[in-house]
Amino acid sequence: ASRISELGLEYALAVRHLGPDILAERLYAFNSLPRTRREQSDATAEFAAQTSIDAGNPVPKIGGREWTVHADPAWLYFRRGSSSGGRFKIYLSPCPQDISRVIHGFAEALGDRAGSGGVFKMAFPSEALRRPDKIVAYVPTFDALQQTLTRLVELSLNATVQAVPFSAPVPRAPLLSWGVDPPNESRDPRSSWRSWLTRQVAECAHAIPL
Numbered sequence: 001a002s003r004i005s006e007l008g009l010e011y012a013l014a015v016r017h018l019g020p021d022i023l024a025e026r027l028y029a030f031n032s033l034p035r036t037r038r039e040q041s042d043a044t045a046e047f048a049a050q051t052s053i054d055a056g057n058p059v060p061k062i063g064g065r066e067w068t069v070h071a072d073p074a075w076l077y078f079r080r081g082s083s084s085g086g087r088f089k090i091y092l093s094p095c096p097q098d099i100s101r102v103i104h105g106f107a108e109a110l111g112d113r114a115g116s117g118g119v120f121k122m123a124f125p126s127e128a129l130r131r132p133d134k135i136v137a138y139v140p141t142f143d144a145l146q147q148t149l150t151r152l153v154e155l156s157l158n159a160t161v162q163a164v165p166f167s168a169p170v171p172r173a174p175l176l177s178w179g180v181d182p183p184n185e186s187r188d189p190r191s192s193w194r195s196w197l198t199r200q201v202a203e204c205a206h207a208i209p210l
Contacts, residue, residue, distance in 0.1 A: 001093075001169040001177040004031050004132075008165040012205040024202035028195055030165045033096070033130035043125040047076075050126045052100040063108030074128060075121045080111050085119040086140030087181040089193065090148060091164045094175060096129045098159035102175065103135065109151040110137050132164045133194065145178060152176055166197045 008030045012023060044056040055076055059066045067078040092106050103122075110118030120137035123129050139145050153173045167177035179193035191199075 001091075001163045001165070001167050001174075004163040004165045005167075007031075009201065009205075012201050013208070016205040016208055017210060018206070020199070020202045020206045023206060024195075024199045027166070027198035027201055029131065031132045031163060033162070035127055035130055046126045047124060050096060050099060050129065051103060051122070053103065053122075055124065063104040063106070063111060065108070065111045067107065067111075071124065074123065076124045077119065077121045078107070079119050081118070085138030086144070087183075088139045088142060088145040089179050089181065090137040090139065090145065090152070091133055091167050091177045091179070092135040092137070092157075092175060093132050093162050093164045093177065094135075094159035095162045096126075096134070099129065099135070102157040102159045105155045105157055106135070106137070106152065109148065109155060112151065132162045133167075134162075142180075149173075149176065149178065164194075166194050166201070 008027055011030065012027055015023065015026070018026070044054075047053065047055045053062055054060045055069065055071075057069070059068055061067075062078065065080060067080045070077045070079070092102065094102050107118075107120065110120055118137065120135065123131055123134040128134070137148070139148055149170055153170065153176070157173070157175050159175060161174045163174070164177050167179045170176040170178065181193050182191050182196045
């Protein structure tokens with residue numbers, strides 16, 4: 001995550017002639033894989049083939065446990081137990097072809113969290129899995145973040161990494177990184193960690209004279 005963030009900053013300086021809005025969008029999408037044009041297909045079946053998760057099942061089994069699934073236009077949200085998520089987030093960043101190798105261990109660690117279950121989301125449909133921040137878990141406090149990351153590091157998840165730029169690295173775990181969403185008093189309460197940060201970088205880079 002550190003190196004890809006450095007490359008993102010270098011890119012921002014190289015194209016700082018772009019307007020802040022366009023530059024922020026490009027930085028947010030930095031390190032995404034190219035998207036390919038595909039014929040129409042069953043989105044649920046294609047997602048299952050790539051991730052081993054049956055998104056058509058309202059209660060799919062992931063990591064040996066059942067999770068309730070909720071869909072919105074860009075994400076599938078998976079919830080277990082009473083957890084309501086939180087501002088702190090954990091990114092799992094395998095390349096798309098390796099998702100099925102690590103997602104079940106990841107979900108198992110989240111589902112064990114202090115008996116309160118867990119919440120994570122995955123980009124949907126399968127074409128959206130080409131973004132680096134394709135899998136994001138939410139936890140309510142920094143202590144919960146540290147505890148969950150400790151469990152995940154102990155799993156030694158192994159996959160090809162597609163690092164998430166502008167996220168904080170986790171020692172000894174290149175597949176993992178983390179962030180925290182801005183507080184409600186930020187300029188845009190709906191802003192996520194990476195969208196807020198890439199906006200700041202874009203505005204600062206654009207302000208530097210050419």
